[in-house]
Amino acid sequence: MLSEDLLSILRCPLNPSQARLVLEGEHLTCAQCRLRFPIKDGFPVLIVEEAELPAGCESTSDLPCQKREGN
Ligand SMILES: [Zn+2]
Structure with a gap:
């Protein structure tokens, strides 16, 4: 468990x-x-390539926060 x-x-x-x-x-x-x-094994894997994208996003460039920052 994470503290x-x-x-x-x-x-x-x-x-x-x-x-x-x-x-x-x-x-x-x-x-x-x-x-x-x-x-994994109690350790968070903070790697974008390993993360699951939210519904409606095909890649990280589709993420609302990434779009907002510019083009
Ligand atoms: Zn984020």
Whole structure:
């Protein structure tokens, strides 16, 4: 189980300055872009390529937070 202390310092690699990660079952979900990162053997895998994209997104460039930042 991840500790609150650890959770509070983890950030999504796509928006590390602001995005917090929320523990949801066996995943960490980014509060900003909704990527779902797996947790393997108790360690969060914060790698974009390993993350599950939210519904409607084909790639990370489809994520709303990435679109907003420009083109
Ligand atoms: Zn994110």
